[in-house]
Amino acid sequence: MIFKNAKINAFRTWGLLLTMLGMGLMVLGTAGIVFFGQAGKIFAGIGLVFGLIMMMGSLGIYFWAGMLSTSAVQIQCPECSKLTKMLGKTDRCMFCHTILTLDPSQANITAEELEAQQTKA
Template identity: 45%
Template sequence: MGIKYSSKINKIRTFALSLIFVGFIVMYIGIFFRTSPFVMTLFMILGLLFIIASTVVYFWIGTLSTRAVKVVCPSCGKITKMLGKVDLCMFCNEPLTLDPELEGKEFDEKYNRKKRKS
């Protein structure tokens, strides 16, 4: 069984959504410490920080998304956004590339990493 890939924009959005849920869970845990106002406040503030971090991540991916290259997926025909040399279609997970040298090769996210000069 291979690695499950998804588009970079969707990965970052999923991470931001998980930060919101973690923030709510942390705040909910704080309710169990009603007898200790300090601990309850600590959990509430920590949960709020997770939610603020999520807002920052959503803002960041929004700005990245506006600068992303838009391409038409050859498989499903929908317009999708690409970050980097290789990415997946946001709708059908078809591997896409902007680099002619990578056409026909198996999809690997390592193609987006810059090669280090040794």
């Protein structure tokens, strides 16, 4: 249950991961010049290009998550009583990770039954 997260937060996590990987590739690419001298310029160019591509991917993911966030339904979590945003029929609270649903047919089942239904689909 600790690794389950809200959908919007999952998108933001992937964006952050791409940002960190992109920056890491850029730093390692530039370090190629220090370690390999003139031959490291090719390594640096490759690292900088792939790092830039990852950073652009991160920008796209953050933009997409932001657009999803503006159209998400805001509801109050029954567990922690905080306002959270929900995407789709079922989602998790951004704060306490409680499973939330707007679908009345799924409202009275346990978390294990809901997860079993989601893995089947």
